[in-house]
Amino acid sequence: MPRTLVTGGAGFLGSHLCEYLLKQGHEVIAMDNLATGSIENIEHLQTENFKFIKYDVTEYIYIAGAVDYILHFASPASPIDYLKMPIQTLKVGSLGTHKALGLAKEKKATFLLASTSEVYGDPQIHPQKESYWGNVNPVGPRGVYDEAKRFSEALTMAYHRYHGVDTKIVRIFNTYGTRMRLGDGRAIPTFIPQALSNKPISMFGDGSQTRSFTYVDDTVEGIYRLLISDYHEPVNIGNPHEMTIRQIAEKIIQMMGSKSIIKEEPLPEDDPKVRQPDITLAREILGWEPKVDVDEGLPKTIEWFRSKLKENAFF
Numbered sequence: 001m002p003r004t005l006v007t008g009g010a011g012f013l014g015s016h017l018c019e020y021l022l023k024q025g026h027e028v029i030a031m032d033n034l035a036t037g038s039i040e041n042i043e044h045l046q047t048e049n050f051k052f053i054k055y056d057v058t059e060y061i062y063i064a065g066a067v068d069y070i071l072h073f074a075s076p077a078s079p080i081d082y083l084k085m086p087i088q089t090l091k092v093g094s095l096g097t098h099k100a101l102g103l104a105k106e107k108k109a110t111f112l113l114a115s116t117s118e119v120y121g122d123p124q125i126h127p128q129k130e131s132y133w134g135n136v137n138p139v140g141p142r143g144v145y146d147e148a149k150r151f152s153e154a155l156t157m158a159y160h161r162y163h164g165v166d167t168k169i170v171r172i173f174n175t176y177g178t179r180m181r182l183g184d185g186r187a188i189p190t191f192i193p194q195a196l197s198n199k200p201i202s203m204f205g206d207g208s209q210t211r212s213f214t215y216v217d218d219t220v221e222g223i224y225r226l227l228i229s230d231y232h233e234p235v236n237i238g239n240p241h242e243m244t245i246r247q248i249a250e251k252i253i254q255m256m257g258s259k260s261i262i263k264e265e266p267l268p269e270d271d272p273k274v275r276q277p278d279i280t281l282a283r284e285i286l287g288w289e290p291k292v293d294v295d296e297g298l299p300k301t302i303e304w305f306r307s308k309l310k311e312n313a314f315f
């Protein structure tokens, strides 16, 4: 049975990955300091093949026994979180990645880095291919996340080239689905609760900026396929179906039969104007492409938020 460490395992993507890996027959260790994640995300996974360790991965990581795979997902991921925790974000992307790679080297484990489409910054090439080097402002407020991820990619390739570690890098595009945190500031988990309570939808700018939203099950499947592949360069995982932020807000309102109006809020600094993955590489080397469109993924996410809000008596 493969033994696998997931850093950030109590987060949105990490918890879905732990669940998927358990189903694939892995023994899973989730390591997380709960900075933005929660035990609630992994409560249902408490079986003999699952273990949770509360730990900050910027410190030296020790795990007794064999480790076959390490998936490094620890990092604040939503702008609200990383703007609130700029130093922690830089530390987990740099020191945390260093510690996780060190463990992979020692255990001869396969290492997979959760990178992001944010490495492309405000892109001048559209759609974004892996060969594009990006357009990132290193000293803007978002630089703490974007540059930490760019550094973590460079460090991962150095461990691969210099130490021969079997590494993979996934550039994840905006993913949504169940277990996203209420109020984490990302578009979909902001719009759905607002629409549920018929409050104004707070949309950044005029909503003409685009994003490509991927349902979590598709993202997890793509990550797993990359993990077991023998490809070492970065691979985009995302849904090429591009929508404006206004379109996604309108779709949520219409799907929920909500009375919410759309309210324009100031556009955050360095907000990317467009975002769409070129997934030719993922199609070719992983045989992967997304299967869940927004008409299927959004209702599942809406249902989840509806039940959460009821449970927490916010609604």
Ligand code: NAD
Residues within 6 Å of the ligand: 007, 008, 009, 010, 011, 012, 013, 014, 031, 032, 033, 034, 035, 036, 037, 038, 055, 056, 057, 058, 072, 073, 074, 075, 076, 077, 078, 092, 096, 114, 115, 116, 117, 171, 172, 173, 174, 175, 176
């Ligand atoms: P999340 O905030 O739900 O999960 C991140 C997890 O990392 C949290 O559980 C948090 O507590 C943990 N963490 C943060 N710092 C830590 C530290 N020092 N030590 C141990 N644990 C720590 O976010 P997410 O959306 O699940 O993102 C997970 C990963 O995927 C991140 O690396 C993020 O950059 C990447 N990613 C996510 C998306 C997306 O759309 N969700 C897109 C691109 C990349």
